[in-house]
Amino acid sequence: DVKVTQSSRYLVKRTGEKVFLECVQDMDHENMFWYRQDPGLGLRLIYFSYDVKMKEKGDIPEGYSVSREKKERFSLILESASTNQTSMYLCASSVSGTGWTEAxxxxxxxxxxx
Amino acid sequence: AQSVAQPEDQVNVAEGNPLTVKCTYSVSGNPYLFWYVQYPNRGLQFLLKYITGDNLVKGSYGFEAEFNKSQTSFHLKKPSALVSDSALYFCAVRDPNYGGATNKLIFGTGTLLAVQP
Structure with a gap:
């Protein structure tokens, strides 16, 4: 069974803290994504990566950074957490293909x- | 701009009745369309996708979706709703601005489906 695992289900942090959200996939997928989900706004893409050490900004990258040192792991970093970053964060992965593979x-x- | 719209925040239906969750899209070129479901406090699960071919696509849990090019719609349907279908449903389209292998998706805002017993 395919699996994408996020390190924490719930996290409480203080304003100004540096926060790391970890995501690991066991499917050998090339693509990995970080979204945030807010009521009424759906899912918005923060960053994605299509290969190790490669990253691209999504629609709302401000205040975030990412790291992908290994193929299976994609980390989201909040450099200095703020209250407007309170949200649900979703990690996803997909195989590299011709655009019709699901995440x-x-x-x-x-x-x-x- | 490329976009996906889900015009209903919530859909209420009685168990056993047919259900429809609406989705319209605006993208350049041929759309790759997806439906996902999210149960409470969970991640998203893939339901079905349209790439090309038959306009009626069948997916998981008895769901199907109808692609209509002239109306730029991709509505999710099920002939007989179950209470366990109650969840948040997201429509998504592949962003055509990102070509090749990276399937970046644009999501709608989601529709909460409530099935009453």
């Missing part, structure tokens, strides 16, 4: 910044 999602990390 597999992790269970999500609900981050609260206080």
């Amino acid at each position: 597999f999602f992790g269970q999500g990390t609900r981050l609260t910044v206080v």
